[in-house]
């Protein structure tokens with residue numbers, strides 16, 4: 001991780017972020033009931049909910065609010081998980097899969113409620129999304145998934161075959177698609193900033209440029225050491241996901257940081273946007289490289305996915321651009337105004353986890369590219385766990401964070417993942 005490229009080029013989100021009062025650097029000694037490391041959606045949501053439940057909170061962020069995946073993502077606020085509902089039903093049984101489906105819908109509602117209650121200005125819009133089939137067999141699986149969701153969960157989606165797909169996407173690449181109306185798009189960094197402001201409005205203290213260097217565990221308290229100070233608290237949440245480094249052994253072993261890159265086009269004519277993505281849906285596909293794209297309120301197309309290896313520089317963005325043009329040939333020759341990247345925290349089975357380390361630190365992690373809404377819910381569940389002693393007894397809490405083999409060689413693991421994704425996408 002330390003050797004990895006930080007992909008800190010200017011993102012569209014940063015270029016258009018609202019101004020806000022930044023947190024100070026923490027200097028000296030501070031105390032709170034709970035100290036939270038990481039000011040992404042998970043950490044900020046935990047802080048917000050903990051304060052509402054009567055606990056005092058200090059959040060430590062090594063850079064600025066939303067610096068990690070939360071301020072860099074595609075802004076697709078989706079229900080569901082990385083695995084499909086049929087996958088989850090096979091693994092955990094139908095009742096639990098139904099509960100998981102409901103929880104994911106609740107997470108989208110929770111984001112909406114917080115945005116409404118605190119009037120967070122983040123372009124939150126109900127656009128719905130389309131899952132596009134990258135292979136013919138994915139389309140067959142998609143039809144089963146749609147029937148399954150309808151029959152067993154009463155959850156309605158519709159399926160478009162190859163001839164109908166241009167209603168949603170003008171692309172020669174896909175074999176069909178599944179349309180789901182429940183999702184929203186937003187400006188992720190403005191949501192993170194708004195969530196931070198909501199947390200501050202109920203009393204949380206957020207310190208920026210305050211990197212947690214080490215954690216010292218006592219009998220009934222914990223100390224977090226930063227460069228110029230120390231925070232003492234009763235409980236600790238580590239909400240660092242794909243940016244975890246080695247601070248917590250469990251996260252170091254069980255979360256793989258995968259590089260994800262995005263480009264944003266220049267502003268495009270409305271007529272072109274209405275041809276390429278006519279109904280303004282968000283789209284992601286079923287390839288292992290997971291291409292995803294959407295329109296923005298300022299008339300661009302944001303497009304992400306592809307090569308997951310770090311440190312590729314220009315070549316990585318060129319491959320994202322090439323994929324965009326292959327998928328939407330009408331975007332050829334269009335200028336790219338912004339390009340950026342971030343780290344997705346992935347678990348062994350791509351299912352997110354809420355847990356506690358051996359020493360007692362709470363964590364929620366591993367959304368595996370599907371965390372824009374779940375992370376807000378998981379932050380709330382962490383708060384509930386600290387205050388009431390349980391996080392609701394859901395599956396994420398029952399599972400253990402599995403260790404990646406050769407976790408000390410993350411570069412090698414990411415390279416292997418890249419090769420296997422490439423091969424799997426190539427074969428029919």
Ligand SMILES: Cc1cc2nc3c(=O)[nH]c(=O)nc-3n(C[C@H](O)[C@H](O)[C@H](O)COP(=O)(O)OP(=O)(O)OC[C@H]3O[C@@H](n4cnc5c(N)ncnc54)[C@H](O)[C@@H]3O)c2cc1C
Pocket residue numbers: 037038039040041042043060061062063064065066067068069070071072073074075076077078210211212213239240241242243244245247260261262304341342343344364365367368369370371372373375
């Ligand atoms: C490019 C990209 C596109 C994505 N697109 C989507 C999408 O469209 N839809 C979707 O559902 N999900 C998407 N995701 C995933 C989603 O963004 C994440 O699941 C979610 O934001 C995770 O939030 P988090 O708060 O757990 O972690 P992060 O937002 O990554 O926050 C972790 C924070 O911890 C801080 N930190 C780390 N170590 C320390 C330390 N020692 N001291 C202090 N602070 C520290 C980091 O600086 C960082 O700010 C995407 C992710 C990426 C990278």
